Amino acid sequence: MSKRAGGEEPRSKVRLGVIGLGSVFEPYAALVRDLMHEGRVELAATCDVASDRAARVRRFLGQDAPFSTDYRDVVERDDVDAVLVLTAMPSHGEIAAAALDAGKHVLVEKPMSIHLEEAAELVAKAAAAGSPLLVCAPHVVLSPTYRALWKRIVDDAEIGTILTARARYGWSGPTWGRWYYETGGGPLFDLGVYNITSLTGLMGSVLRVAALAGTAVAERQVDGEVIEVQNFDNYQVLLDFGEGRLAAVTTGFTMSDYRSPAFELYGDLGVAQMLGDDWAPQGYEMSLADTAGWTIYGEADAAWPWTAGLRHLVDCLIDGDDLLIRPEHAYHCLEIMVAAEAAAATGEAQTISSRIDPLPYDPDSIYVQRSGKLDHDHRIRRHRD
Template sequence: MKAIGIGIIGCGNVLDAYLPQCERLESRGAARVHVACGRPAQRERALGLGARRFTTNENDVLHAPEVDLVLILTSMPSHARLTREALEAGKHVLVEKPFATTLEEADSLLQLATRKQRHLACAPFTTLSPTFRSIAQIIQSGRIGKPCSARARYGWAGPSWADWFYKPGGGCLFDLAVYCVTSLTGLLGPVHRVMAMTGAAIPRRMIEGRPTAVEAEDNAQVLLDFGDRCFGVVTSGFTMQQYRSPALEIYGTDGVVQMIGDDWDPDGHELWENRVGAWQVFKETAPDWSWTDGLPHTVQRLREDKTPEVNPRHARHVLEILLAAQRSGASGSAIDVISRFDRAPCAPLPGSDPAHLQHDRSRPHPPEH
């Protein structure tokens, strides 16, 4: 199988997380990073992280004949435009979240990807983690009975290096809650209705030493109606200094399952079954799994001429939920969610060592050959 040619647009902080994946792909002959595009000040950083060629012109990536897959790691408001231009250039696209900030943009991109017969892989990739799949299998097998309620949370004190996080097109819903909503809908299916409370709890922020007015929500509580009287709540914000309790929990009629750690950085799971009458703790079996796993997954599927498992219609549904939360937060009313997506059954990922055989989290499991 040929190596997939990769071009990167965006050489900011997120690039640090993706380049190790690129290095592993290159070492296996699966992919090759040909060119990276960023601001002039990012040249040395991008080249030092492994890009072969650097440019400040997006078109040098979009129209490079050796590039099969464009990796978009720019600020959120630019994602839709760059995704459109890459698809129009005939490239497959992996784009960080959210892939669009309006439903009109999202629908247009899905139609364009179909028309161009290109794959569109949209972050976040929480549904690819082995821990997510283990929890999904527990739910699907009925071990906790009928799911009745759910809770998910992701937040921190907030970025201090760029003001676009706090401007229209940014905010904690698009940047943080998107993970929680992706995971909950991946486990429980589409949402039918949304109600939310949102606001700017900290109206001014210090960004690179300058005071900046906050124009997007930095604090949100989102209530989700999954139908059949199953409800969930997402807590998110640039207002959380730390937390220690599980970041995702599903409560059923016969038990409870909860993820240890964040859904983008899981550390195992815990299970209560009424028939057992005790908490069961399951150690993380893929300690080296990364939230950037969508890249090696997409590369492998492209090499196999298969569709990536991450469904862009799922990402579109999540976007509709986040936009509904914004509208609900402003109006105080519940908002119906119209779209649906097909939720594929989660199959176990092969190759993980049993938990008792893993002792060094710095090494891949199983070891790469």
């Protein structure tokens, strides 16, 4: 059922406040520009604790807007409908909560909070009748490729029951924002979250988590300074989905490059793999028990931007679309990540108490390409085996 927030009247334009004008502001700004051009968004106010970042508004959005170094000045404005929280992770929860309390719709970058209790409060605030909408990054479940995979794997069960899975996402790590390496940053919240969101959307709730983690690079050069790394920067996380179904997630600021699928799903009737990254899919490939080898399906929308949660929020507010990214899912992923930290620190597997519902897609609205390109090399190799 469509949830038009707060029983609001339909609107034609969303007045946006942007809080946090650092690195990720630039890709979001590209989408904000598109939405402004389409007449669906208006920039109402901006904020960053660093006043010199105000200049980035004109640079990336081509216009000025009221600026403050205090986020409260944005969330309390009458002319702001929705707030984009793009700050460093430790402040996400506090800012998102203040915005929801002020009746503003919120898109918050991941994770919604670094504290589970604070995250639970955000979920509760967004669940109350007539509450504003809360969209939590990452937005991977919105990509057309992910939806096509979901349709084939969950709705049509083409690979049967997923028995085991592997996922990976990493890079060599940011050279900006020392908070990434200090309290509340870290590659699990920053990168592993994409894999965990993808896998839980396809395999369901995680019941138990085990993990090993370490700090593989003790010092980093960040914003021109050498700093001592306080967080883990390297993780191997194991997820138990029950009934013997398992997944492994490899993530870290320790992976300079790779040539492997974003995730691999091994079912009792076949195998499916997303190519590229969860946030930038390059199509997918499947090997079914009754076919000769791998079939590759091209990227459903090569122009799909990983910032798409913002367009989705705007579509929900203007057109009354159903919210497809649910705060409960983001909370479940956060509980898994917090548990992984505890498992790595104690050496003991941790139990997960939250559960998620299936993704709320309309299967009939999902486009699935039915014929793909056969991987001949694989077919020949398999034939020789």
